[in-house]
Amino acid sequence: MTLPFWCVFISAVLIFLSKIPVAKAMNADGGYDNHHPRAQQARLTGFGARALAAHQNSFEAFPLFAVGVLMAHVTQTHGQLVNILAVTFVIARVLYLVLYWADLHWQRSLVWVVGLLCSLLLMISPALG
Numbered sequence: 001m002t003l004p005f006w007c008v009f010i011s012a013v014l015i016f017l018s019k020i021p022v023a024k025a026m027n028a029d030g031g032y033d034n035h036h037p038r039a040q041q042a043r044l045t046g047f048g049a050r051a052l053a054a055h056q057n058s059f060e061a062f063p064l065f066a067v068g069v070l071m072a073h074v075t076q077t078h079g080q081l082v083n084i085l086a087v088t089f090v091i092a093r094v095l096y097l098v099l100y101w102a103d104l105h106w107q108r109s110l111v112w113v114v115g116l117l118c119s120l121l122l123m124i125s126p127a128l129g
Contacts, residue, residue: 002078004069004122007086011065011093015058018097021051047101054100058093061115065089068122075126082125089118 001009025048026032026040033040041052072082092115099108121128 002073003083004072004086007090008066008069010090011058011062014090014093014097015055015062018051018055018058021101022048022055025051047103050100050103054097057096057100057112061093061096061112061119064116064119065122068119068125071123072125077126081128082122085118085122085125089115089122092118 022041022044023032025044026037029040029044029048041048044052069082069086072078092111095111096108096115099111
């Protein structure tokens with residue numbers, strides 16, 4: 001399996017790992033309501049609300065990245081640029097989560113842009129090579 005494909009796998013796992021702080025915040029809010037988790041999540045504030053937003057953003061960022069990796073793959077665009085973009089995306093997403101949880105808003109936004117640019121550059125990498 002190629003490095004970019006491993007990065008897609010890691011990014012998929014990150015989506016679900018980012019749910020852990022949400023579940024902890026929900027548990028601290030009177031226990032995890034498994035009957036109505038979305039209603040409970042809607043009531044979260046502070047860290048819990050940020051954790052939920054970070055988790056939801058992980059779902060939003062993943063498709064662009066996965067498509068970018070697949071576009072590079074099906075056009076047989078390989079090499080350092082594709083590898084660097086894929087790894088940078090994963091690093092950006094990990095930092096994004098940590099920065100969101102820590103409420104470092106402008107830093108989080110900057111890292112979000114880095115991840116978006118990686119996805120977009122992966123999509124056009126066949127034209128760059």
